[in-house]
Amino acid sequence: IPTASPTNIGGIPSVLPDKPEYQVAGDSGKTTLWVVFVIMVIASAVFTGMAWRVPVTKRLYHVITTLITIFAAISYFAMATGHGVSNNHIKIREQHDNVPDTYHEVYRQVFWARYVDWSLTTPLLLLDLSLLAGLNGANILMAVIADIIMILTGLFAAFGSEGTPQKWGWYTIACIAYLVVIWHLAIHGRAQAAAKSDKVASFFFAIAGFTLIVWTAYPIVWGIADGSRRMSVDAEIIAYAVLDVLAKPIFGLWLLFTHAKMPETNVDLGGFWANGLGGE
Ligand code: RET
DSSP: OOOSSOOOOTTOOOOSOOOOEEEOOOHHHHHHHHHHHHHHHHHHHHHHHHHHTSOGGGOHHHHHHHHHHHHHHHHHHHHHTTOSOEEEEEEEEEOOSSSOOEEEEEEEEEOTHHHHHHHHHHHHHHHHHHHHHTOOHHHHHHHHHHHHHHHHHHHHHHHSOTTSHHHHHHHHHHHHHHHHHHHIIIIIIHHHHHHHOHHHHHHHHHHHHHHHHHHHHHHHHHIIIIISOOSOHHHHHHHHHHHHHIIIIIHHHHHHHHHHHOGGGOOOOOHHHHHOTTOO
16 A cells, blocks of 8 residues: 655655655744734724724725725635634646656645735726726726636636646736736826826826836736745735834825825816715
8 A cells, every 4th residue: 555655765866755745834924914914903903993084075085995905804804713724635747767756735824814805906096096086987897807807817827727838828917907006007097187187197196106016016926926926824924014003004094194184186077976866
């Protein structure tokens, strides 16, 4: 009966399967998940407090931005408590001379809760930026749908089998969708913001530029950690944690404080927002 333990007699590589390797979060990863959970809860409370200080008609950015950190808090709670994660089974083929190939089995944690978070929060972040720029409805819809395609195909990539073209195929589709998002924000968003006012244009340029840099780091981290598996699960958690704090609470603080000082950023929502259907 073959055993699961490696036998290596006289330097001949074993043809029996190795013991599977488990790549899981350690203490630093788990602590980081809790820390980010707390940061997201505090940010949600701060943004809610800021919303209460302005009339309902001026709360659009507050509502969107608070929802972003609430979704993040929920997703981090899931990950910190060990939910929203699956052990992805990876078989790595090892070729040997003269003896049959062996397979090195790895189980790596994939936090799918992230993709649930991103599929809800990245469209909301785009909505914040689109409203700021004054993007038209058609462009907003295209940017948001491309963004959802980017996240969902990224999820498929994360679960794609190792050693098949399928995984990097999904990754490529996700990157193309990301270019569509950038296109709408960088080309249409900039033009629309410039048409609004100089102040709005320069603020949009700064915050959208910051967003572009932070967002572009995600597919890079993904490629190293989830794609090529050259980063430990802990390092991956920490890298995404830094990016998530920049992309949500820091982005939100910047947007809401600037909005408070710059009346040109206001969005006219008509009667419904403050007074309900049929409201004036
Ligand atoms: C994936 C992998 C597939 C290729 C691309 C990706 C892009 C992800 C991005 C995520 C942004 C997340 C944010 C979270 C908020 O806190 C899915 C990693 C292009 C851009 C801003």
